[in-house]
Amino acid sequence: MTGERVHRTSHSIEVAAPAGVVYGLISDAVRWPLLLPSTVHVERLEFDGTNERLRMWATAGSQVRSWISTRVQDPRTRCVQFCQQHLQAPVRTMNGTWVVEERPGGSSLLTLLHDFTVHGDRAEDVAWAERALGVNSPAELGSLRSLAERWTRFDELVLSFEDAVAIDAPVEPVYDFLYRVGDWPRRIPHVSRLELTEDTPGVQVVTMDTLTADGLVTTASLRLCFPHAGRIVYKQTVTPALMQAHTGEWNVLHGEHGVMAVAQHSVLLREEAVRRVLGPDADLAQARRHVREALGRNSTATLHLARRHAESVTGPR
Structure with missing residues (x-):
C-alpha cells in the first residue's frame, strides 16, 4: 500500500454527430496526432481487435511526455478504457475511460474520465496534474467535436501522401542531414531562419521560417x-x-x-481558411492540390539536398 490518494476528473461535451462516428474517432488512436492538439505521436504495439497496447507521446504543459497505454475497446457500449504505464514523475498512475452516449435526434455526449495518483501525494504535484488534465481534456474534446460534426466531409479534409528519393549512400549520412535541423538555414535555400531546442536527446523543438510560393511562413514543430x-x-x-x-x-x-x-505527410485542412487564402471561388479540392504541391515541393527539395550531401561525403560506391 502506498497511501497515495486517488484523484478524479471528468470532462464532457455535447456533439451534434452520431455516436458511432464519435466512437470511431476515439477508437482510432493512431490518428490522434492529427486530430488532438496535445498528442504528438502514437505507435500501435499490439492489437487483437479488443485489447490494444500503444506507445504515446504528448505535451503536458511545456513538456513532451511518453508512456505505454493499454486500452480495452468495447464498440457495443461505445467505451474505451485505458491504463497508462511507465509514467514520468510526478504522476504515479493514470487510468480512465472514454464514454460515448447516444442522444435523441442523432447527437451524442462524449465524456472523458481520469483517475490518477502522484508520488507522495504532494499538493503541488496534484495541482500540476489537474492543470494539465484541465487544459488537455477540454481541448481534446473540442477537437473531437469539431471533427465529428464535419464527418460527412472528413475524407475531403484529410490527406496523406509521400515522396521518395533514391540515394547511393549509407543510411547514416542521410539521417544525419535530416537530424541536424539546426544546420538547415545554411544547407537548405527555402529555410531562412530556425531556432532549435533539444533539452532531451532526440526530442527537438523547432521554430522555422520557410520560403514558399505564398511567401514567408513561420511554423513550429516537435520532432x-x-x-x-x-x-x-x-x-x-x-x-x-x-x-x-x-x-x-x-x-x-x-x-x-x-x-x-x-518524406511522409498527413494534413487536416482548415476549412474556414480556404477561400480567405486561395480566393472566393476556391474549394476543398483546390486546397488539397495546393497543400500537396507546396509540401511536396519543399520536402522533395530537402531530400535531394540530403542525397547530394550523403553522396558527397561517402564518395562513389
Whole structure:
C-alpha cells in the first residue's frame, strides 16, 4: 500500500454527430496526432481487435511526455478504457475511460474520465496534474467535436501522401542531414531562419521560417528522433493558414542499391481558411492540390539536398 490518494476528473461535451462516428474517432488512436492538439505521436504495439497496447507521446504543459497505454475497446457500449504505464514523475498512475452516449435526434455526449495518483501525494504535484488534465481534456474534446460534426466531409479534409528519393549512400549520412535541423538555414535555400531546442536527446523543438510560393511562413514543430530506425517523426504545433494540423515523418530505408529517403505527410485542412487564402471561388479540392504541391515541393527539395550531401561525403560506391 502506498497511501497515495486517488484523484478524479471528468470532462464532457455535447456533439451534434452520431455516436458511432464519435466512437470511431476515439477508437482510432493512431490518428490522434492529427486530430488532438496535445498528442504528438502514437505507435500501435499490439492489437487483437479488443485489447490494444500503444506507445504515446504528448505535451503536458511545456513538456513532451511518453508512456505505454493499454486500452480495452468495447464498440457495443461505445467505451474505451485505458491504463497508462511507465509514467514520468510526478504522476504515479493514470487510468480512465472514454464514454460515448447516444442522444435523441442523432447527437451524442462524449465524456472523458481520469483517475490518477502522484508520488507522495504532494499538493503541488496534484495541482500540476489537474492543470494539465484541465487544459488537455477540454481541448481534446473540442477537437473531437469539431471533427465529428464535419464527418460527412472528413475524407475531403484529410490527406496523406509521400515522396521518395533514391540515394547511393549509407543510411547514416542521410539521417544525419535530416537530424541536424539546426544546420538547415545554411544547407537548405527555402529555410531562412530556425531556432532549435533539444533539452532531451532526440526530442527537438523547432521554430522555422520557410520560403514558399505564398511567401514567408513561420511554423513550429516537435520532432522525435529515432536514429537506430533512421526515422524522425514530427508534429507542427504552429501551422500554415490552410492547415489545422500537420504531422509527418522522415524515413531512411535500406534499398537494393543504397537507401530510399521518404518524406511522409498527413494534413487536416482548415476549412474556414480556404477561400480567405486561395480566393472566393476556391474549394476543398483546390486546397488539397495546393497543400500537396507546396509540401511536396519543399520536402522533395530537402531530400535531394540530403542525397547530394550523403553522396558527397561517402564518395562513389
